[in-house]
Amino acid sequence: MHLYDLDILLMEALGFYARINFERTKMSTIRSRFVAIGATAIAASLVLAGCAASDEETTTAGGTTDTGDATVAGCEAYAAYAGNEGAEVEIYTTIIDPEASLFIESFVEFEECTGITINWNGTQEFEAQIAVRVEGGTAPDLAIFPQPGLLASFSDSLVPADADLTASVDANYTPDWKTYGTADGTFFAAPLGANVKSFVWYSPKTFADNGWDIPTTWDELLALSDTIAAEGNVQPWCVGIESGGATGWAATDWMEDLMLRFQDGDTYDAWVDGSLPFNDPKVAEVLAEAGKIIKNPDYVGNVQAIATTSFSAGGAGVVDGSCAMHRQASFLGGILVGDYGATIVTPTDTDVEGGITTFYFPGVSADNKPALGGGEFVGRFTDSAAAAAVQLYLTTPEWNNVKASLGGWFSANKGLDTANVADPVNKVAVEILQNATLFRFDGSDVMPAAVGAGTFWTEMTAWVAEDKSDKAVLDAIYASWPY
Amino acid sequence: MMQFAIFAARKTPWDIIGENFTLLAAALLAFASVVVVLFLVAGRATVRAQEWLKYLVFLVPALLLLLVGLIYPTIRTIIFSFMDAKSENFVGLDNYVWAFTIPEILVVLRNTAVWVFLVPFFSTAIGLSIAYMTDHMKRPNVIKSLIFMPMAISFVGAGVIWRFVYAFEPNENRADIGLLSAIVKFFGGTPPNWLLESPGNTYLLIAVMVWIQTGFAMVILSAAMKNVPDEIVEAAMLDGATPIKRLFRVTIPMIRATLVVVLTTIIIGTLKVFDIVRTMTGGNFQTNVIANEMYSQAFRQMNYGTGSALAIILFLAMIPVIIYNIRQLRLERTER
Numbered sequence: 001m002h003l004y005d006l007d008i009l010l011m012e013a014l015g016f017y018a019r020i021n022f023e024r025t026k027m028s029t030i031r032s033r034f035v036a037i038g039a040t041a042i043a044a045s046l047v048l049a050g051c052a053a054s055d056e057e058t059t060t061a062g063g064t065t066d067t068g069d070a071t072v073a074g075c076e077a078y079a080a081y082a083g084n085e086g087a088e089v090e091i092y093t094t095i096i097d098p099e100a101s102l103f104i105e106s107f108v109e110f111e112e113c114t115g116i117t118i119n120w121n122g123t124q125e126f127e128a129q130i131a132v133r134v135e136g137g138t139a140p141d142l143a144i145f146p147q148p149g150l151l152a153s154f155s156d157s158l159v160p161a162d163a164d165l166t167a168s169v170d171a172n173y174t175p176d177w178k179t180y181g182t183a184d185g186t187f188f189a190a191p192l193g194a195n196v197k198s199f200v201w202y203s204p205k206t207f208a209d210n211g212w213d214i215p216t217t218w219d220e221l222l223a224l225s226d227t228i229a230a231e232g233n234v235q236p237w238c239v240g241i242e243s244g245g246a247t248g249w250a251a252t253d254w255m256e257d258l259m260l261r262f263q264d265g266d267t268y269d270a271w272v273d274g275s276l277p278f279n280d281p282k283v284a285e286v287l288a289e290a291g292k293i294i295k296n297p298d299y300v301g302n303v304q305a306i307a308t309t310s311f312s313a314g315g316a317g318v319v320d321g322s323c324a325m326h327r328q329a330s331f332l333g334g335i336l337v338g339d340y341g342a343t344i345v346t347p348t349d350t351d352v353e354g355g356i357t358t359f360y361f362p363g364v365s366a367d368n369k370p371a372l373g374g375g376e377f378v379g380r381f382t383d384s385a386a387a388a389a390v391q392l393y394l395t396t397p398e399w400n401n402v403k404a405s406l407g408g409w410f411s412a413n414k415g416l417d418t419a420n421v422a423d424p425v426n427k428v429a430v431e432i433l434q435n436a437t438l439f440r441f442d443g444s445d446v447m448p449a450a451v452g453a454g455t456f457w458t459e460m461t462a463w464v465a466e467d468k469s470d471k472a473v474l475d476a477i478y479a480s481w482p483y
Numbered sequence: 484m485m486q487f488a489i490f491a492a493r494k495t496p497w498d499i500i501g502e503n504f505t506l507l508a509a510a511l512l513a514f515a516s517v518v519v520v521l522f523l524v525a526g527r528a529t530v531r532a533q534e535w536l537k538y539l540v541f542l543v544p545a546l547l548l549l550l551v552g553l554i555y556p557t558i559r560t561i562i563f564s565f566m567d568a569k570s571e572n573f574v575g576l577d578n579y580v581w582a583f584t585i586p587e588i589l590v591v592l593r594n595t596a597v598w599v600f601l602v603p604f605f606s607t608a609i610g611l612s613i614a615y616m617t618d619h620m621k622r623p624n625v626i627k628s629l630i631f632m633p634m635a636i637s638f639v640g641a642g643v644i645w646r647f648v649y650a651f652e653p654n655e656n657r658a659d660i661g662l663l664s665a666i667v668k669f670f671g672g673t674p675p676n677w678l679l680e681s682p683g684n685t686y687l688l689i690a691v692m693v694w695i696q697t698g699f700a701m702v703i704l705s706a707a708m709k710n711v712p713d714e715i716v717e718a719a720m721l722d723g724a725t726p727i728k729r730l731f732r733v734t735i736p737m738i739r740a741t742l743v744v745v746l747t748t749i750i751i752g753t754l755k756v757f758d759i760v761r762t763m764t765g766g767n768f769q770t771n772v773i774a775n776e777m778y779s780q781a782f783r784q785m786n787y788g789t790g791s792a793l794a795i796i797l798f799l800a801m802i803p804v805i806i807y808n809i810r811q812l813r814l815e816r817t818e819r
Contacts, residue, residue, distance in 0.1 A: 235654075245765045245783070304679055305653035307767065322654055450568070454784040458587075461767045465679055476587070482568060482786075 075113035080164075081393060085115030087386035091378075092130065092140035096122035099408070106403040110393055116386050130154070139381035142391055144192055146376050148180045149446060155183035159380045162388060165190055168395040172413050176265070176439040181377045189377035190395045194412045196373040196429040197329035197442065198257055199358040201318050201336075206234065208350035212324070214359045216366045218261060222292060228324050229298045236299045238323035239306045240314025241461065248457030250311045251464065252444040253372070254294065254327060255456075258286045260370035261363045265438045272443040274481055278451070279474040287463075287470045294464060307465035316340045319354050327361055329373075330425050346424040358428050370438035373429075374445075375412065404430075412439070448482050455480040557798070564791035578792035588776065588793075594685055595773045598692070598756060603749040605693045607742065610700025615730055618708050627705070631698035638695070642762030645691045649677040649763075681769035688770055691759050696752070700745050707741035708734060740815035747808035754801050773797050 095103065100122045107118045121140065123129065127150065133139055134157050145151040151158075161169070161181075169178050169190050181189035200221075207214070212228065215221040228236040241250040259268050263282055270276035271283060293299050300306060306314075312335045317323035319342040326332075336342035336356060345355035363369050380391050393399050397415020404410055405420040412433040421427045433439065444452040455477045462468040525536055567574050582588050613630055617623035633641065650661035651674065659665065664674035678684050711734055719733050735742065757774035764770045766779065773793055781790025 245761055245779075247765045247767055302653035302676070305651065305676055308651060308676055308679055309653070317654065320657070322657065450784040450786055454779065458767060465768050466681070479585075 077398060078110060078113040081110070081114045081116070081389040084386035084389055086117075087115070087384065088117045088119055089142060089384075089387050089390045090119045090121055090140045091142045091144065091390070092121050092123075092126065092133070093144035093376075094122065094124060094126040094146050095144065095376075096124065102406045102409065103403070106399065106406055109402075110390075110399070114389065116390065118390060134381065141380065141382045141384065141387040143379050143381065144376050145189060145379055147374070147445065148183075148377060148441065151181070151189050151377055151379055152183040154379065154381075155186065155188065157381060158183075158188045159383050159388075161187045161190070165388070165392050165395065168392055172395055172397060172400075172415055174412065174414070174436065174439060176436075177375070177412055180375070180441065181379075189379040190391055191412055192376040192378050192394060193409055194373055194375040194429070194433055195330060196371055196432050197253055198361040198370070198372045198432060199328060199330055199332075199425070199428070200361050201315055201326045201328060201332060201356055201358050202324060203318055203321065203354075203356050204345060204347050204350045205352060205355055206318075206321050206324060210234070214347075215362050217362050218289075218364050221362050225293065225296075225299050225325075234321065235301050235317065235323040236325060237293055238309075238314045238317035238326045239294055239300050240309035240311045241306055241464065242308055242310045246453075246457060247307065248459075248461040249444065250314075250328065251290075251294065251460035252452075252456050253329070253442065254290045255286060255460070256440070256443045257327070257361055257370075257372045258289050259283075259443070260372060260438055260440055261368060262286050262289055265370075265440065268440055268443065272446050274448070278478040278481055279471070284470055284474055287474065291463075291470065295467075304465055304467070307461050312336075312339065318342075318356055330358070330429055333358075333425050344423065344425060358425050360428065360432050368437065369432070369435050370440070371432050371436035372440060372442065373433070374441050450480055450482050451477060560791045560794050560798075563787050564795045565788075566791075567788050568786040570787050574788065578788045579796075581789055582792050582796060587771075590769055591771045591773055591776045594769070594771060595754065597685060598689060598753050598772060599750055601686075601689050602692045602696060602753040602756075603746050605689075606696035606749055607700045607704075607746050609693070609697045610702075610745070611704050611735075611742070613697070614701045614705035614708055615734060618705065623705075627701065630701050633695045634698040636695065638756075638758035639762050641691055641695055642759045645687075645694075646678070646763050649687055651676040651678070678764055678770075679768050684764065684768055685770050688759055688763055691763070692753065692756060696749050700749065703741060703745050704738060707738040711737045740811055743811045744808060744815065747804050747811065750804050751801055751808065754797060754804070 093100075100120055104118075104120050110116070111118060126143075126146070130140075130143055130150075131153075134154060139157060143154075166187055169181070169187070173191055177191045178187060181187060181191060206212075210228075210231070210233075212224060215224045225236040228234055239250075241248055243249060256268075259271060262285055263271075267276060267282055271278070271280075276282065294306065295303050297303055311328065312332065315326045315328055315332050315336050316339075318326045319336055319340045333342075333344050333356070337344060341354055343352055343355045345352045345357050347357050347359070349355055349357075360369070378391055378394055380387050395413070397413055397417075400411050400413040400416045401420045404416055405422075407422055408426075410416065410421050410426045410430045410433075414434055416430055416434075418427050418430050421430050444456050446452065447456065459468070459473045459476050463470075463473045521540060525533060528536060563570050564578055565573055565575065582592075610630075613626070617626055620626075636644070647660060648662045650659070651664060652659040652661065653676070659668075661674065661677070663677060667674040675683075677687055715733060715737070716729065719729050724732060755774050756772055757778065760766055760770055760772050760775045761778070766772070766775045774797065777790050777793035777797065780786050780793060
């Protein structure tokens, strides 16, 4: 008997902290970690190439957008940040190696020209430690917040954005991004990197072999599914929502994506903050639309088995050609490459066996292009000119292009040239972000934990596994909302 | 310069090992000095004082640990169970009313009851029969080791192993790795999605726990059977008792106290079952049990009120079993 007492003790002791952290940030960190791993795997060669290049031709490594051929010419672009020679700026963040070294590399020219030293301080303990540091009076100059909710809890300590930063963010990002960097009506934090979830994974070879076209509206998507189902060789969709204790989150992403498509941004926000009841007819409409695919046996085969198919194994069908489409965020690419022998290709590579890529999960009409995703935000704690200069520089198209060209990374910056984004999936992501008529964060990450990490997951699971009715599902989630 | 900052921030493994060993040495030194001081004091004290010192030295640390590790958390959990999600306001009995009225939680309570009834019954019954059958065997060790081995596997490990056994592959094009499905297919049947179909899935999870606990029951009961005097067994044989009759009329009454201890110990373990459910179904598909729901409520949904209420319900359910268990243990000791 002592054996498993010890077991639980061990689990509690060792896994406790990690787990709480894990559960608290829900899947978002995990997913972004997958993104990182995946992106790194894909872009490994690119990074290596980049490193090698920078050894040989340091002057041009700064990026393709620079016109100059030497540091002098480059430095003219940094005149706005002058006057801070010798200053040090600490950036406190969750981003650690291998991604951290790419960030550090992207600052080199800025540092040489402005004389500002950027100290990158990455730790996985960020979420727990940032409060300690701010309370203890040793707040970092800049902090990269992985989620807007955390940012909002520091609105008393953060320095509001100055006029330059506000102007730059207004010029380079859509208003939605500025809103997420705003707390209590004050704009604090500038957007940094981004990730996108509104993807459908598919195999260009399978599509080309069967003569299918990429759908651009929701109706076209359903029509294509019908066509594939009627041909009968390939299952139109693979869906998997199993994820251990977090089973169901993949289904909540479907709901969120469709919520943005069938309702507007305000309705989405009301739904997330609870002012729109979870069993409202508007939500029911969205769930019914999701059910058109997820609960249609002609599209997904065994509906109940969705609940026992892991979210990663669900995508494997696209690789081996047993199903045509799979809706999942960009991080899935890394898993499919690592575990299922997939190759990430461009949409025009139609002859690669096991080659996969993505298209945009379409809106209700061709000009309805909402995007679901996430991103990081840079907040400033110290009132120093050097820190403000770094914060401003990070919002410029110049830096975003330099950073993106180092690989495995993209942002929502409107000045980001997709030519600098090598990975085909990230390229699609940047296009989605730049064309997005509406951008929203993953709603279940923002909802109260009782729903966002509780009943929303379990009820969506029961919806497929036990064929629970739409009404019963929404009523049960509504009942659990802590009003 | 920047590079320098990075290298300065990163410790080499030797730095970390050095730091940890310094800490360890300091801790050992502190402990040794406390012991030395105690001996010094004890050596100079009078006999009467030494008597008191004895209680002080042996009881106070144990009491302190009990206070910090058991009594304080219990009181805190009880208080939390009457408070709201963030432990800010008192809400009376709301959390308990919630636990006994919400249909999802009623399923949890029902499942826990099924577990508590079936696991001890089957593990003890199977363990007892194997112990009895191997009692007079010449070389029982191989069989006993095989039965006992699952006991050495952690619950999480067992959960993962059995998830493979129950695996279900909906796609006919892909290899089916489920052992149970393979057996059903061999006999021409169509396997269901094992972990999905309620209530069968709860029984499949219970089978995992029985698989682990049988070895425990067998070993303890087998040891108890060795203590049954041969004369009594022989007398029963001479009177013409069949092996089955000997089991029920002689062996079981003789090892009754041990049997009760085994049963109650397994009941306590089963009430707390968490890992198996969490690894195999995550509490979905109507298989949830109280310990898993308690964890979800408190640490995933961040509702300390309902989580604590479930913990207290579990605690209250366990107390009578523990009391009975301890009384039987005492009884067994006095019998010998």
